Amino acid sequence: MSSPIKSVAVVGGSGNLGKATVSELVNAGFTVTVLTREGSTSTFAKGVVSKVVDYSSVESLTSALTGQDALVSTIATAAVGGQQTLVDAAVAAGVRRIIPSEFGINTRFLGKEPIGAILQGKVKTLNYIHEQSKRNPSFTWTGISTGLFFDWGLDHGSIGLDKSTKTATIYDSGNEPYQASNLPHIGKAIAAVLKHPEQTVNRYISIASFNPTQNQALEIAEKLTGEKWTVKHVLTSEEQQIGAEKLSKGDYSAFSNFLRRRVYGDGAGLAVQGPDNALDLLGLEGEDLEGSLRAWLVKIKKLNADGKLGRNG
Incomplete structure (x- = not known):
């Protein structure tokens, strides 16, 4: 990744994790844009841009994401199945790094556990992202498991x-x-991933406070x-x-x-302890x-x- 990531779009910026993520991205010096639905009454900190989009439209999302270096999705588990449109728009807009809504338990090792049936939206989304990144090497990703x-x-x-x-x-x-991780700590980790794009390229990492x-x-x-x-x-x-x-x-x-x-x-x-905890990689400490x-x-x-x-x- 030749140039640093400076501009970041956030989906779900008014949610519990979204608020913490937007705050920590701003604190880390990124230019932040939050994508919102028509009619949203959410407000954000000074300097944060809000763009209304149609989440069902690749064209609407592509327009909003044009010029963005990275996209972070913090949407709830129930809505993650709709992230494919976001992925297609990110690729079309030239977004260089996507961090999908993987936050929580590690979805890469669910096996045949019943909880895996409920988390298929996350599993399929990251699989789709991985396939897109293989087709387009300039489109990269990072998955982050945070625990509870x-x-x-x-x-x-x-x-x-x-x-x-x-x-x-x-x-x-x-x-x-x-x-387990506290929400602001997750926000700091997201910012750190984007500050260390080469070290975190196309990787699934785990963190814990x-x-x-x-x-x-x-x-x-x-x-x-x-x-x-x-x-x-x-x-x-x-x-x-x-x-x-x-x-x-x-x-x-x-x-x-x-x-x-x-x-x-x-x-x-x-x-997630010792070398399995990616905090050292990100330059962060536990809490x-x-x-x-x-x-x-x-x-x-x-x-x-x-x-x-x-x-x-």
Whole structure:
């Protein structure tokens, strides 16, 4: 890649990860354009350009992407099946690097697990991108696996800690390390990938803010609150069964059940540590688990004080 990446278009810029991504790209000095739908009321930071597009139209997307060096997609899993139009437009517009919505678990090693059926949109999109890059060497890609969204998961209960009731849901033994990343850290990683285009060209990388166990997170939460929490034990085999029953009825909320089985199950082996963690490649450092939990508890305390307590307070 002969010249540095300077201009970046972001899809899904108003979402949870999208906001963090736009912020970190701006902080890293990129010129950022966010693609939005007709009628969107989303607002963005000063200096961020917003372009209205028709996501079903290659022509509309190509026009919006012309002049962009890179495209980052942060759209939710449910919408990733529609990324092929984005890919075609990116190729037509001469975009040099695409980072598709791969964030979360590594989709390259799903095998025949049921969760793979739900993630086929991601799998097929990256396969399509890979094929396009072989046909057009100037079109390159980077896939990024981040594990669980830790800070978001604390707020929404998916990490298993409920501050309002001082209750922790522990799956299996609770001793399995798992890959987890905070949203701003993912944004920093995306920016770093684009700052290191040669080192990350046509590569699938994995990052993690940290690799905690459920019991470690609970122990820290108890220390920070100065209270003993109630523990609810759940088997991931039961989660798998519940997920299978849901999926048989076309209920794709089964994803959460399958995810808990895949991530928290004893022997899962999905922690990303040492040389497997691409943070060194990107010039980034890991984050502090206790600091992240403390920030969450402080935020809940403030929401309580302001009368804006959310779901997991």
